[in-house]
Amino acid sequence: MGAVGFECVNPDLKPQEGYILNDAIRLVAVKGGIAITGLYASGPRDRGEPRQGPQWAIVPFDIFTWWFKGATINGGYVLASQTEPVLKALITEGRVRPGFVFDHVITIDQAPEAYRLFSEHKIQKAAIKFEHWP
Structure with a gap:
């Protein structure tokens, strides 16, 4: 199980949960901001069906670039x-x-x-x- 960002794939069309977030970190301006508007939840990748409760996701991201740029990341329900x-x-x-x-x-x-x-x-x-x- 991995994060769904949402059913994120990289340029090679391979699943890569942190790709969109890392791309946003790469593109954001110094002191800029990123708003996470999609869903990052763990679960099966092959069914478009409701889950029975929240399942937390662990998404790898480039913390150094984010920190170096002084960018903010916001999101929530x-x-x-x-x-x-x-x-x-x-x-x-x-x-x-x-x-x-x-x-x-x-x-x-x-x-x-x-x-x-x-x-x-x-x-x-x-x-x-x-x-x-x-």
């Missing part, structure tokens, strides 16, 4: 109960259009098929559109 009302209002008012983030829009009935396609690396991010959503 989002409290959906606090952000959802604000985001929903912005979307409903047409002030924010998040469609570019998703490569598929599905119904809840299509979720099992979307998980399968995700496992096969045929889609990256799907949005579930519920009937009551505008």
